[in-house]
Amino acid sequence: MKVLVIGSGGREHAISWKLAQSSLVDEVICVPGNGGTQHEPKCRNVAGVSAFEDIAALAKKEQCAFAVVGPEDPLAAGLADVLWQNGIPTVGPKAKGANLEASKDAAKTFMAKYGVACAESASFTDAASAHAYIDEKGAPIVIKADGLAAGKGVVVAADAATAHSAIDDFMGAKTLGDAGNCVVIEEYLQGVEISILAAVSVTKEMAAEDKCTIVPFTTARDHKRLLDGAKGPNTGGMGAISPVSDVTEEDLAAFRKTILEPTLRGLIAEEMDYRGFIFFGLMLTKNGPKLLEYNVRLGDPETQAVLPLMDFDFAAMCQAIIDGSLKNFGFAWKPGFVCAPVAVSGGYPKAYGKGYEITYDKEVFAAKDAKLFVAGAKCDDKGTLLTSGGRVLASSAYGDTFEKAWQNAYAALETVSFKDIFFRKDIGLPGAAESGEL
Secondary structure (H helix, E strand, O other): OEEEEEEOOHHHHHHHHHHHOOOOOOEEEEEEOOOOHHHOOOEEEOOOOOOHHHHHHHHHHOOEEEEEEOOHHHHHOOHHHHHHHOOOOEEOOOHHHHHHHHOHHHHHHHHHHHOOOEOOEEEEOOHHHHHHHHHHHOOOEEEEEOOOOOOOOEEEEOOHHHHHHHHHHHHHOOOOHHHHOOEEEEEOOOOEEEEEEEEEEEOHHHHHOOOOEEEEOOOEEEOOEEEOOOEEEEOOOOEEEEOOOOOOHHHHHHHHHHHHHHHHHHHHHOOOOEEEEEEEEEEEEOOEEEEEEEEOOOOOOHHHHHHHHEOOOHHHHHHHHHHOOHHHOOOOEOOOEEEEEEEEEOOOOOOOOOOOEOEOOHHHHHHOOEEEEEOOEEEOOOOOEEEOOOEEEEEEEEEOOHHHHHHHHHHHHOOOEOOOEEEOOOOOOOOOOOEOOO
16 A cells, blocks of 8 residues: 655654555655655655645545654644545544644643643733733743744743743744744743653544543653753754653553543543544653643654654554554564664754755664664755755664663764764763753
8 A cells, every 4th residue: 555644854754664664555655755755665755745635636646545644733734634534544633633732722721621730831812911920920930832833932931031031032022923922831840851652543433432542652752952961952852762761660650640541531522533643741740740742743853763663563553543443453662772863954953054965874874773864854866865954864773772772873873974963962861851950
């Protein structure tokens, strides 16, 4: 069968790669794909198709068995709705479910309604009221833009002045456009962050037959700060590891009871058609895990660390998500670890150059059990890989111990070369994790 993957980042390269490994899949059509999927076996890029009806027409023309939507923006805009309306089974929630990421205010309302463990918060559409709330609560405090802001809509304010400045930026100067028209102000939580990605299969019909489920994957951790030691500005992600060894069985049991199960009850009660993935961004606090945010798709770069550990057919799992058999699907995980540091363009997350040739040693990657996942890179007419974005690629490597995975990942990454390349040297090491400490 053929399958369609929508997106152009490192997450979509990893998804396409994993789908292509399935014996069920003859071809993965990537819309638009990137320089990595262009050279991936069984994958084919199709550029210039962006309108939702045109994507649906392409899927029908190619007789795709199903589609997988990678990024959040098209999900929030209703791409899954359009694909289903055109008879294309889709892995990715319809717009109603995608609003859990598209609106932080809607997500917090959902969490409160269904008793999901999370930080105390309040939402504001009036700047004066937001400023008054900050004065009342004090700092540290967290300011979040309500809408999608490409990872730029959260400010962890160590002092009141920083918090007030964030309100002025988001609501006054409109630095995030309409995404900042409403802000969510949250209690500051102390602890350490982890990510749990999960498969979701929920529809009204499945609920009637007791088939609805959320199945969590192995734990992961993203490293968002630009510099070693979790210093510097926030980014889209400088690397990820999986699994996370400092997460206990007690943490996971509490997560299931206080976050996953209430979320599932909420999805069912709201009669959402949510067939796809969900990302739980968690803070492990002294009072147990607390939900920081929902993402309605797989995380990036967590996907590049989690998918290589999957010891099952990813395409078959996607089919189980769609047809309601996910509860009975056989999940299995490879023992060991994956470390996936990300190489970025010099200057990122601010201005950076593009169009620089990328070279790397394929033999070293193979010898080190590593995979190069392309994010911000494309191929020219001669097939040469060139940088085209801030986060350029990830070196994702497996090891039977974390130390071996880390050594493999960095040994492979050291062979990668492009102008102004930069990467953190401490992904997964002690002191590298994001935490609630200021």
